Amino acid sequence: MGKILYLDEKESFGIEIEESKINAIYHMCKESFPKETGGIIIGKYSSNLNRAEVKIVTGAPVDSKCGRTWFHRGTKGLQELLDEAWDKKGMYYLGEWHYHPGGTPSPSIHDIVEMNKISKNNAYHCPEPILLIAVGSPINNWTLGAFIFTANKKQITLKQQNE
Numbered sequence: 001m002g003k004i005l006y007l008d009e010k011e012s013f014g015i016e017i018e019e020s021k022i023n024a025i026y027h028m029c030k031e032s033f034p035k036e037t038g039g040i041i042i043g044k045y046s047s048n049l050n051r052a053e054v055k056i057v058t059g060a061p062v063d064s065k066c067g068r069t070w071f072h073r074g075t076k077g078l079q080e081l082l083d084e085a086w087d088k089k090g091m092y093y094l095g096e097w098h099y100h101p102g103g104t105p106s107p108s109i110h111d112i113v114e115m116n117k118i119s120k121n122n123a124y125h126c127p128e129p130i131l132l133i134a135v136g137s138p139i140n141n142w143t144l145g146a147f148i149f150t151a152n153k154k155q156i157t158l159k160q161q162n163e
């Protein structure tokens, strides 16, 4: 399976994610429909730091809570997972993914607040977290939006590149 690349307008920064990982996200969304769900994304940056490579997508931790228009990601088990990813593969926290059933692939006001909090939270070691947003339903097409929240509170939308 191939990799999908998302780039910002200036093509100065990109997110690379394997198609199989995107399909894994869509699968978790289908299971959760019509409720929201989400998880974290783990991977690494390229050596020149201009590309994030997403290698692991997790499901919602068991202490997460969700409804049709909201999702609170839990934390149970994540630290152990991140420790293991770091020890075995040198990978680390890159950001979050969300499912917005029937919504648009754009961050909600609440998402923006949360991502800016993560950016400032030293526990995450991630000043510029990524948010991937899956949109669709079991009977509709699926799409994935990609966003980066910069340390100065700017939100950058990345576009999927043609294969």
Ligand SMILES: [Zn+2]
Binding pocket: 098, 099, 100, 107, 108, 111
């Ligand atoms: Zn969201």
